[in-house]
Amino acid sequence: xAIQRQLHDQPLASADTPxxxxxxxxxxxxxxxxxxxxxxxxxxxxxxxxSALPLNVPLAxxxxxxxxxxxxxxxxxxxxxxxxxxxxxxxxxxxASTEDVYPLMYxxxxxxxxxxxxxxxxxxxxxxxxxxxxxIVRILQSFEGFxxxxxxxxxxxFNFMAEVEGGLDAEVKLNPSEHEDxxxxxxxxxxxxxxxxxxxxxxVNNALAIIRNREHDPSTxx
Numbered sequence: 001x002a003i004q005r006q007l008h009d010q011p012l013a014s015a016d017t018p019x020x021x022x023x024x025x026x027x028x029x030x031x032x033x034x035x036x037x038x039x040x041x042x043x044x045x046x047x048x049x050x051s052a053l054p055l056n057v058p059l060a061x062x063x064x065x066x067x068x069x070x071x072x073x074x075x076x077x078x079x080x081x082x083x084x085x086x087x088x089x090x091x092x093x094x095x096a097s098t099e100d101v102y103p104l105m106y107x108x109x110x111x112x113x114x115x116x117x118x119x120x121x122x123x124x125x126x127x128x129x130x131x132x133x134x135x136i137v138r139i140l141q142s143f144e145g146f147x148x149x150x151x152x153x154x155x156x157x158f159n160f161m162a163e164v165e166g167g168l169d170a171e172v173k174l175n176p177s178e179h180e181d182x183x184x185x186x187x188x189x190x191x192x193x194x195x196x197x198x199x200x201x202x203x204v205n206n207a208l209a210i211i212r213n214r215e216h217d218p219s220t221x222x
Contacts, residue, residue, distance in 0.1 A: 048121065052142040055158055056121050059113055070150070072157040073124035074110035076143075076207045077134065079167040079184070088211045089168060089184035090204065092194055093131065096180045106183070106196040108203065110157070120158045132182070133173030134164040143206075161207065187212040 048056055055062070062071060077091040092106040111127040113120060125136045140161045147156045164170055172182050183194060187208045191201065 046125070046136055047138040049139055049141050052121065052139045052160060055142060056119050059115075059117050059119055059122070062120055063113075066156050068154065069147070070152060070155040071113040071120055071123070072110060072155050073113065073120050073127055074108055074157050074159040075124045075128050075136070076108050076159070076161045076203075077128065077132070077136075077164055078140070078161060078207070078211060079163060079170075081168065081186070086215045087186065088214060089186050090207050090211060091132070091172070092183050092185055092196075092204065093172075093174065093179045094181035094183075094194075096176065096178055098177070102197060104180075104195065105200070106194045106204075107200050108207075110159075112155075121160070124158075124160050124162070128162070128164070131175055131178060132164075134166075134170055136162045137165045138163040161210070187215070 059071070078088045079091070081087040081089060091108070093109055094106050095102055095104060097103050109128050109131045110124070111131070113123040114126075117123045117126060121139060124139075128134055128136050140163060143159045143161065147154060149155075168184060174180065174182060185191065185194065185204070185208070191204065196204065
């Protein structure tokens with residue numbers, strides 16, 4: 001997997017949510033496959049797209065492939081505007097005012113892998129649950145990872161686009177120590193209302209471009 005390397009040494013986001021700097025390339029979604037995520041017996045099986053299946057490997061294996069690097073998952077959560085519509089929205093969450101790095105800035109959910117996670121996809125599912133209270137039911141696609149520097153050393157992030165149970169009507173329950181507001185945005189919304197880093201704006205614009213393609217070509221949403 002091609003990895004983009006960030007050359008600067010300053011932290012790009014907090015240690016728990018280092019999502020601020022990235023240039024991401026989205027893959028076209030292919031056919032879906034059903035997979036159960038390790039020890040997550042409390043949750044029904046989720047659907048994982050073919051593009052994301054190569055990342056559904058034991059976390060230990062991924063750590064071996066990326067030694068001395070912290071593994072991170074980022075998740076672009078999307079939902080249909082209505083059950084019969086192809087229009088979709090993207091979830092942004094706003095960092096708490098008490099955060100040391102990028103307070104009150106918007107971002108996508110995500111965070112670092114923990115030993116309890118069976119895979120980086122399990123990390124994505126857990127982080128979304130912890131940060132938003134939402135339950136991922138489908139990994140729509142993966143998008144290209146990137147590498148960057150933090151105060152704790154190098155980190156590498158793996159990214160996913162996902163749907164959650166309940167879609168747009170699901171109740172978002174933020175962890176107030178990390179995030180204090182959220183917004184669902186679409187391709188035609190004014191992003192200037194949602195302050196974010198330049199790199200995160202690139203991420204969001206890329207995600208919205210994928211949403212726009214799905215709206216114009218419903219076959220890509222299969």
